[in-house]
Amino acid sequence: MKTSDLITTANKNLLRNKVRTFLTILAIFVGSFTIILNSAINAGVNDFIDKQVSSIGGDGFIEVMPAAASEQVAAMMQSGEKVTEYNEKTGSMMSAVISDEDFEAMKKVDGVKNLEVFHVLTTEWMRLEGAEKKYNVSLEYFPASTMNVDLSAGRMTDDETETEYEIIINEDWLKPLGLGSAEDALNKTVEITAKQTLKCYTSSDCLAIVKAKIVGVQAPGVLTMDGDLHINRALDARLYELINEGIPEEQLATVFAVGDVDPAKIEDIRAAFKEIGSGYNFITVDDTVGMIRTFFDVILAVFNIFGIIALIAAAIGIINTLFMSVQERTREIGLMKALGMSRLKIFLSFSIEAISLGFWGSIFGIAASMIIGYSANTVLHAEGGFLSPFPTFNLVSFTPEVIIPIVIMIMLIAFIAGTAPALKAAKKDPIDALRYE
Amino acid sequence: MKTSNLKATPAGKKVAESFPVIEVSHLSKTYGKKSTAFKALDNINLKIFPGESVAIIGKSGSGKSTLMHLMALLDKPTSGTIKVLGINANKLKGKKLNRLRNKYFGFVFQQFFMNANDSVLENVLLPLKIGKISRFKRKKLALKALDIVDLENKAKNKATNLSGGQKQRVCIARAIVNNPKIIFADEPTGNLDSGTGKKIIDLLFGLNKKGTTLIIVTHDEDLAALCDRQIRIVDGEIVKESKQKAGYIRRTAIREGMKEDR
Ligand SMILES: Nc1ncnc2c1ncn2[C@@H]1O[C@H](COP(=O)(O)OP(=O)(O)O)[C@@H](O)[C@H]1O
Ligand SMILES: [Mg+2]
Numbered sequence: 001m002k003t004s005d006l007i008t009t010a011n012k013n014l015l016r017n018k019v020r021t022f023l024t025i026l027a028i029f030v031g032s033f034t035i036i037l038n039s040a041i042n043a044g045v046n047d048f049i050d051k052q053v054s055s056i057g058g059d060g061f062i063e064v065m066p067a068a069a070s071e072q073v074a075a076m077m078q079s080g081e082k083v084t085e086y087n088e089k090t091g092s093m094m095s096a097v098i099s100d101e102d103f104e105a106m107k108k109v110d111g112v113k114n115l116e117v118f119h120v121l122t123t124e125w126m127r128l129e130g131a132e133k134k135y136n137v138s139l140e141y142f143p144a145s146t147m148n149v150d151l152s153a154g155r156m157t158d159d160e161t162e163t164e165y166e167i168i169i170n171e172d173w174l175k176p177l178g179l180g181s182a183e184d185a186l187n188k189t190v191e192i193t194a195k196q197t198l199k200c201y202t203s204s205d206c207l208a209i210v211k212a213k214i215v216g217v218q219a220p221g222v223l224t225m226d227g228d229l230h231i232n233r234a235l236d237a238r239l240y241e242l243i244n245e246g247i248p249e250e251q252l253a254t255v256f257a258v259g260d261v262d263p264a265k266i267e268d269i270r271a272a273f274k275e276i277g278s279g280y281n282f283i284t285v286d287d288t289v290g291m292i293r294t295f296f297d298v299i300l301a302v303f304n305i306f307g308i309i310a311l312i313a314a315a316i317g318i319i320n321t322l323f324m325s326v327q328e329r330t331r332e333i334g335l336m337k338a339l340g341m342s343r344l345k346i347f348l349s350f351s352i353e354a355i356s357l358g359f360w361g362s363i364f365g366i367a368a369s370m371i372i373g374y375s376a377n378t379v380l381h382a383e384g385g386f387l388s389p390f391p392t393f394n395l396v397s398f399t400p401e402v403i404i405p406i407v408i409m410i411m412l413i414a415f416i417a418g419t420a421p422a423l424k425a426a427k428k429d430p431i432d433a434l435r436y437e
Numbered sequence: 438m439k440t441s442n443l444k445a446t447p448a449g450k451k452v453a454e455s456f457p458v459i460e461v462s463h464l465s466k467t468y469g470k471k472s473t474a475f476k477a478l479d480n481i482n483l484k485i486f487p488g489e490s491v492a493i494i495g496k497s498g499s500g501k502s503t504l505m506h507l508m509a510l511l512d513k514p515t516s517g518t519i520k521v522l523g524i525n526a527n528k529l530k531g532k533k534l535n536r537l538r539n540k541y542f543g544f545v546f547q548q549f550f551m552n553a554n555d556s557v558l559e560n561v562l563l564p565l566k567i568g569k570i571s572r573f574k575r576k577k578l579a580l581k582a583l584d585i586v587d588l589e590n591k592a593k594n595k596a597t598n599l600s601g602g603q604k605q606r607v608c609i610a611r612a613i614v615n616n617p618k619i620i621f622a623d624e625p626t627g628n629l630d631s632g633t634g635k636k637i638i639d640l641l642f643g644l645n646k647k648g649t650t651l652i653i654v655t656h657d658e659d660l661a662a663l664c665d666r667q668i669r670i671v672d673g674e675i676v677k678e679s680k681q682k683a684g685y686i687r688r689t690a691i692r693e694g695m696k697e698d699r
Pocket of ligand 1: 468469475477495496497498499500501502503504
């Protein structure tokens with residue numbers, strides 16, 4: 001028999017006893033539905049976390065600070081002590097800075113792709129060009145290459161340009177700035193004021209205005225609620241220059257650095273940084289969001305256990321169904337063997353029946369979980385819904401990478417369940433099967 | 438045995454004088470082991486030549502079906518050898534054995550053995566499906582076979598909805614669909630009344646006349662008498678082999694008689 005004939009015959013045989021087949025598929029369906037929906041939610045959640053993560057920096061994004069600073073903070077956080085012992089080697093948290101020498105040394109560590117000084121920008125207010133109302137604003141610059149901001153309109157900032165000043169606002173700013181939709185905001189100019197430190201000692205007129213263009217609007221998210229707006233390198237440099245105008249270079253201290261490293265080498269880099277100068281630490285995005293991920297993983301793992309239990313029950317159903325089928329079709333099997341069908345083909349024909357049961361069970365599982373998943377997503381995103389503040393968070397994600405491995409797994413389970421009955425069929429003696437009485 | 442010099446018969450049938458299609462020597466079959474052992478066949482020797490019609494006759498339980506199953510390579514003998522189409526069947530295994538049965542043998546059973554839920558056409562083309570014949574070709578051949586048994590118009594019917602005689606005709610169509618060299622028929626009329634039986638007999642001998650070797654297992658003396666040769670079995674042993682030259686004449690007479698019946 002040709003493979004195509006084996007498959008059509010197997011499916012036809014399944015239709016012979018519709019009720020039994022239906023019930024078996026139903027059992028598989030319950031398991032596959034649970035697992036597929038679960039995995040789709042898992043993928044949706046992770047997808048969203050990934051988007052959030054990359055909006056504060058991708059996998060390779062690091063924030064570097066002197067060990068003194070991070071260790072002192074950690075000591076205070078962990079032990080709750082308000083007074084900590086002075087460390088001769090690292091110095092105090094307040095005085096700890098990144099020296100130029102150490103900065104260069106860190107740049108040379110294997111796996112470090114980019115390291116930049118992080119500027120603390122003392123800005124005063126921001127307003128739409130020509131508008132009256134001013135708003136408090138806080139800005140920060142990270143290399144655009146380390147980030148992947150979840151945008152609802154526009155594009156990412158350009159760090160190559162030296163003359164164009166660019167900013168990305170978030171959706172919360174649309175209304176205050178008097179802008180309608182995210183699209184309306186694009187290419188509008190805003191005025192930002194830098195507080196010029198030195199000038200401000202002597203004069204109250206010490207704010208310098210810089211004009212910047214809105215190139216993108218960031219979608220709301222859970223991890224970006226601090227409200228700092230992202231700007232490009234040129235604007236960062238310009239603001240820093242204005243803020244520190246007149247201050248001698250050597251008096252400007254670096255307290256933070258941000259960079260992009262090879263994610264695979266993070267632990268080596270961490271060790272290397274500890275050895276530089278009086279030691280440096282960094283935090284990655286994973287350090288920050290790892291907790292959130294673990295939380296979701298645990299919940300979904302529990303649901304997956306239910307799904308797997310359902311699949312085990314379904315596998316027993318398949319074994320039972322096929323043994324009944326082999327029993328009923330003893331004579332037919334004998335006839336086919338007499339007519340020259342090989343043991344292997346007999347085995348395959350029953351195996352294919354088992355695999356088909358798994359296949360149909362998972363197809364219905366996919367269909368149902370898609371319908372329910374997408375409906376739930378729509379409902380939760382509706383006005384006032386639980387997810388309405390996060391338009392880019394899709395509750396479920398049904399990508400082939402999510403679905404195909406599950407379908408294959410279920411078909412494999414079905415195949416394994418079908419082996420015993422299929423072997424029994426393959427071993428049937430045509431003479432016994434064809435003997436009358 | 439002097440079967441090797443059979444001549445062309447009055448009915449125009451050519452019986453080759455060449456080597457036998459089936460050659461059985463010192464064949465024994467024992468069922469069960471030790472205390473429950475039962476010798477169903479004991480030292481059977483026979484040759485069947487191309488184009489012959491042979492009846493294996495004997496009482497119920499005498500070992501006819503056992504012999505047929507062994508000759509059709511559905512079962513393995515306890516001792517002795519079977520040569521089919523010149524090939525020593527003891528050495529045939531797996532794929533080759535299945536292919537031989539699928540391409541060269543046709544089977545008709547007393548109990549029909551049809552897949553009740555399939556259509557008549559599906560039942561007839563089963564051997565071709567197993568033999569990997571293309572969809573188009575097997576349908577064509579199956580319809581041709583159904584035409585021969587005069588059931589072409591029932592092709593789409595469900596097999597269960599047929600009468601006994603029609604069922605057996607479908608089985609004959611299934612047996613001839615692969616254009617076999619040898620047809621094995623085990624009590625082909627055993628489940629039919631004599632009227633319908635005649636039509637089946639007529640069909641089988643019609644095929645035999647066209648050159649297919651026919652081996653009929655039966656306990657019916659009248660049916661056996663229609664064959665070229667009768668191999669009589671009693672308690673697993675051949676007691677008498679007889680040539681019945683009159684077989685052709687009687688067969689023709691029956692066929693003529695049936696025409697009048699219609
Ligand atoms: N599988 C078997 N196990 C034990 N005895 C068997 C088996 N098959 C057949 N027999 C016995 O062998 C003898 C011959 O059987 P069979 O060839 O079917 O007879 P027939 O077809 O002439 O009626 C019978 O006595 C039967 O009971
Ligand atoms: Mg019998």
